[in-house]
Amino acid sequence: MTDVLQIRDLDVSFATDAGAVKAVDRVSLTVGPGEVVAIVGESGSGKTVTAKTILGLLPETATRSGAVLLRSKDGSSENDIVSVSKDRLRQIRGADVSMVFQEPSTALNPVYTVGWQIAEGLRAHDPKLSAKAARARAIDILTRVGIPEPEVRVDYYPHQFSGGQKQRVVIAMALVLDPGLIVADEPTTALDVTVQAEILDLLRRCRDEFGSSIVLITHNMGVVADLADRVVVMYQGEIVEEADVYSLFANPQNDYTKKLLAAVPRIGQKIEAAERKAPIARDAEPVVRAEKLQIEYPGRMGRPGFKAVDGVSFSIAPGEVLGLVGESGSGKTTIGRAIAGLTKVTGGSLRVLDSEMNGMKERAFRPKRSSIGFVFQDPASSFNPLLTITECVAEPLKVHRKDLDARAVSQRVGELLEAVQLPRSYGDRYPHELSGGQRQRASLARALALNPKLLVADEPTSALDVSVQARVLELFAELQAELGFAALFISHDLAVVDILADRIAVLYHGKLIEEGTGVEVLGAPKDPYTQRLLASLPVPDPIAQAERRRLLADLIAGNPPA
Amino acid sequence: MAITTATSPSTPKRSLWRRLPIVHQLSQSVGIQRGMLVTGLVLTALFVLTALLAPILAPYGYSQLRDESGGFGAQRPPSAEHLLGTTVGGYDVLSRVIWGAQTALSVVVVAVLLSIFAGVALGLVSGYFGGWLDRILVVVCDAIYAFPTLLLAIVMSIAISGGQSSLWGGIFAAAISITVVFIPQYFRVIRAETVRIKSEAYVESAKVVGTGNVRIMFRHVLRNATRTLPLIFTLNASEAILTLAGLGFLGFGIEPTSASEWGFDLNKALSDVSSGIWWTSVPVGLALVLAVLGMTLVGESLNDLADPRLRGRRAVAASSGTVAETSVVPGGSLTAGPGGLAGLENEGRS
């Protein structure tokens, strides 16, 4: 056989407090030489467990059966990872198969130089290797993954690199022993979309220049379309569909695959609920108006502060949904928090519901708070773990509607839960007993409890699976149409914002660089950063994505990034 | 997701009994950790029972020097009348050991209760409101925290009783000295928890809603911040016993006529050791070690169970397995029930 990797009838179970849980169920797949195979699935699909099995990195309590046959690059040896000895497994790791981790900042040891860490992998396989030779090879591999000034950077510590460069270093470590197979576990999930495009290019070069096969674990269909040759779709531990990338996107067979593809948000996509939008009162006094807004975080111990938001002006009319887009560090979350009075405004003017937030006094602002709802990003921590969902949702009523008696409150909570399509009985549950999507809906119910005029939603769907995200977005649009509140919708995902927002504002390093309707901003972006951001977003269609990739390359060649 | 929710250990109708602290952890523990926890609980129960039943268990009173058949005599080796012999002062060693448990327990209870209330109140207010008061309290508590507890307890007991071991001074001086030493520890833990919880989304969400500070503090912060208390409580109780014994050993103990105190007895037995008299020191010391050991074992096990990284292999493996699966939907089945400690960051303090 010529396959680099052959998995046959793999079963993986874990022992838990509640008994055995099967994570992977009779999975079989193969990876040919120089092939990129994507394993796609949502949380709980078993894709990461499958990936870890390939390197034998499962914890000791996992029980495995089946075979994972791994061939070395030159074809000289073949081993079954499930049954090899510990020592042999150690020799295989790094030399025949290596791994690229999801979070580059945790995959690098913070107290050693990257050169030392690269050399560790080399020395593990060749103890006689001299320090000088190891260093030379480290510099060589850093050069090949595109780290500038590798002779100097080899002695840098991880924190001296940017996020994208860190991921390059992680990839360099995986490549240094020239393994036949690289397992990349969500390699771009932790990165901004513009950096993601660069890392995807690098992974493509791994295959083209180093001749490595790649197993790509991801939940992002755009990434799959960009990089994969063949796709394996997993659901609840089983493979539900396997096809080459073109036929999978063009002609999905399995129902789950179809649902998954349909749920991926696309730019220019219209959903029915968002079409029947509430009317926007453009002439009325805006709900939020920012003028030359500045927000600076104080520096620690005499250092200069950090300007998170720098001279931003925008406004939100009653009934309008403004989408705020930007990458990490752009200041988008800070603006949302300032509107809700959670972060102090340090300069310019921010008027929220006719109150000036610059120099705001909490006591004076408190009555206004009943007209503001807030949905947080992380559904795991947005509810007090000791209170039931009913108690959590009733909290705003208890504070602002002291006139309501217990029965009226519980009546209202029931209505709210039904409005967000949760059964009333869920009110008796504790937050940890709900799934992420359910909690995010309950969070929406709490935010809407007092019929607010303004809703601030800070990345409300970024922690959710794509199919759950689609449902929450739809619900958001329906409720907005029905209740007519104005909203600030913050997201890093252009496609998500495009679905919901009337207007889109793009932030970059604390400055607002472009603003307009979805058609204006996403159809014909004027600012070079917006252009790049848009071009970097991979679309779930391999043919269109290949075209976009070419456009992005031209764009970068024409306008070298700052 | 379906796999994990279906088999999630935290079902809605979980009995109250199983959610109680200790009981919850006991059922959560496996292997060595369970062994440690059970041993610790047994030793602690023995200690508490001995203390409570001292009047019944002890053959003689703590300050009894003679009975109907005359004086006990000093430094007598173990015999039928005196199972563990007599001390240099002529007391019955076994009785002193048993009565000593009572002194130790009362001091620990008073000290830990006082310091918990003071420490929790200060930590909560300081951590929640921040500002200059917070900064001052942090510097003061850090300064005290870094200082040898024993020395501070000595200074405190001088301040309280002028170093005199009067009847009143005895238990109370020791308890208050220990209290002052421990307040900074509770303060630090509760403040750190409060600061962490303050930035949790559910507290921010309460703020956005316009909930008042008092309501936020009691409804959202306090109950979540005090989830680590059983753990600190047990670790501190053992430290309190050690501090009390240290004070007694340096002569700040309680006079033998007003109560029995292990550290004081060990101090008196110091010169016996050189002449090979073992029975005045070894039983007392062992009682002390067992009492401290019991509480330390309970505290350590709770600490391990509270820290997801330190929980027993079986449990850790299980959760890391589901982490891999549910990482995109945080909080699936990872967080323990409302009574659970899992997930609370607790760096190994000692």
Next chain:
Amino acid sequence: MSKPASPRPRKGSGGSFWRYLVIRFLLIIPTVFILVTLVFILMRTTGDPITAALGDRLTAVELAERVAAAGYDRPIFVQYMEYLGQILTGDFGTTLSDNRPVLEVLLTYGAATLELAFYALIVAFAVGIPLGMVAAYFRDKTPDAILRIVAILFYATPVFFAGMLLKLIFSVWLKVLPVSGRGTTTTELEMQLLEGKTGIYLWDALRIGDPGILGDVLAHAVLPGLTLGLLTAGIFLRLVRTNVIGTLSTDYVDAGRSRGVREFRLVTKHAYRPALIPIITVIGLQIALLLGGAVLTETTFEWKGLGFQLAEYLQARDFVAVQGIVVLLAVIVALTNFIVDVIAALIDPRVRY
């Protein structure tokens, strides 16, 4: 171990380490100030030291004279300001019981305590850190279980009882080691006669060059060193185990594993070094525990150091001496914590660069 990367000229924001150093040093001042104030206030709440020491031996008139002569009848605030001024000039007062300057007492007996702490730290580092790594490596297996129990026993046993047990076994029953003191009478005499003596017997014995004396000094050091050292070793063991287990579950250790690095090396290099930063910080806090333990150890073994002397002064109710020693120890604790934090910062490249 071969290092591919030799230390290089530092790049990046080099000023941040020095800034940290200065700020951390300035933090010593409030710490010491708070402790000095606290101790002063507490010691004076029950009255002046002369009454405390001599109150039951002198008549009321004599007492009042002595109190007035020493200035203890002035307002407490004036006395406090004066005390602060004295401390700044290095004057810690004069003891009441033997009428010696506290500073002289500190210098005389400080060396002995330093020596004891040195022995204890050697034991603690040599036993605690390697065994902690072994426990982490064998996590939840038999060696780990045994080591954990040993560690808990080490720090659950009060030092004075541990000392008494060791004494009983090795000095009284086996008769292989001396019962107490820092040397035999002959040794003590030789030490007194030595010119330019440091008070650190190990050092002085090396200078005398007599193997008999050196052996005697070492024999006397074994039990006190072990007693105090094992307590600290137990805590170090637990600390190293906890932190190494913590770093062993990080991605970067898994990343090392995925490149074929040996398990042993993962523990001793990849997981240990990052774990060292919190370990060192907590070790700094253990200095306080070590000093408290030293007081009890010295009393148990009649090791004539600061702690032993402190206990003596406590018995004599000489609170001027007690206050002086306690304040000095506060300064020592604050300084060692500063040094420890700087070492931790030096190990952490994120602070260094």
